[in-house]
Amino acid sequence: MEKKQNVPALRFQGFSGEWEKKTLGDFGNVAMNRRIFKEQTSETGEIPFYKIGTFGKEPDAYISRQLFEEYKAKYPYPDVGDILLSAAGSIGKTVEYTGKDEYFQDSNIVWLKHDERLDNPFLKYFYSKVKWGTLEGGTVKRLYNKILLETEIVLPEIIEQKKIGKFFASYDRMIAHQEGKIRKLQQFRQAMLTKLFPREGAAEPALRFQGFFGPWRHTQISDIADVIGGGTPDTQIEEYWNGDIDWYTPAEMEGKRYANGSDRKITELGLAKSGARLLPAHRTVLFTSRAGIGKMAILGKDGATNQGFQSLVLNDYCDPYFIYTLGPFITKCAERIAAGSTFLEISGKALGALEIMIPTKAEQEKIAKFFEKLDDIISLQQEMLDKIQKLKAALLEKLFV
Secondary structure, three states: OOOOOOOOOOOOOOOOOOOEEEEHHHOEEEEOOOOOOHHHOEOOOOEEEEOOOOOOOOOOOEEOHHHHHHHHHHOOOOOOOOEEEEOOOOOOOEEEOOOOOOEEOOOOEEEEEEOOOOOHHHHHHHHHHOOOEOOOOOEOOOOOHHHHHOOEEEEOOHHHHHHHHHHHHHHHHHHHHHHHHHHHHHHHHHHHHHHHOOOOOOOOOOOOOOOOOOOOEEEEHHHHEEEEEOOOOOOOOHHHEEEEEEEEOHHHHOOOOEEOOOOEEEOHHHHHHHOOOOEOOOOEEEEEOEOOOOOEEEEOOOEEEOOOEEEEEEOOOOOHHHHHHOHHHHHHHHHHHOEOOOOOEOOHHHHHOOEEEEOOHHHHHHHHHHHHHHHHHHHHHHHHHHHHHHHHHHHHHHHOO
């Protein structure tokens, strides 16, 4: 059998030769901060104290500067650039220490205190692709020091490590920049929602497109739409399934604006036996009514749903995208009156009785076009982010052994 070459599939120009197989323990030891007890923390303070639940997020506990300075001087503390690693909870999550005054929960948040033969950025990207497991090959529930130190790493000389680390750091900057653009667009969208729709107690919005004036009118959902529930045909009868009619479940709704095809399909006989109805495209807004109320999508072609929906089949007075955009308000009201002990659910009758405010059809269409275009821009930026992340993941496989 031919011996496997420890070389990556893709390599920067000027580098050759096999990479070397080592363990992380060959380069150093596991380090962690001194233990902090609960009575030494407070909800406010000078120095953030990150526990496993807040690692990489916002802190919810603090320690005094006096304690911080004392422990930092006496006990292990990370250097700038060290890669902090979660050893419990979401195992393998990393945060690069940037030099801020902050402290970390002992044993749950650790770092490899290593020598100059190992480059921190290279180590960070190695962590991102390694599959943590027990020494016997099982699933790891906690990253004990022994497991970490005996984890195998195949790596080149330090110069090539630095080249690889720098390359992927540029991808991380692109990803962060793209995430920032999406975040700003989403914040702008939220701000426009508050301005283009009336606030509670107001008859008109704070901001209006030119040519529109006068108060919006109060109406019940049942006055602008038929509220239609769904149903499920018998799963044991083959003749009901694998037909041509899209049949949606709430699990499919995450992140959808338009429902243009379902994971499962039913036959006409299945529809007849399900208790569901065929919902018309372009006039129906799907609305999940249980176990996660308020996921919405505009039906792009005729279809049906299971009983987890109370869908809105709109009359000619309403623009579907306007109602979709109004979704957060409808959801908030629906959750307020939903009932159930195992999970919250809103009935079709209760949803139909909800009161909303709507302007004329012309103003609805103007608002709908504005948000549809904005949502298209956000979706495009999200697609770009997804492509960058996928390319980075592919290159990680190619540039590492």
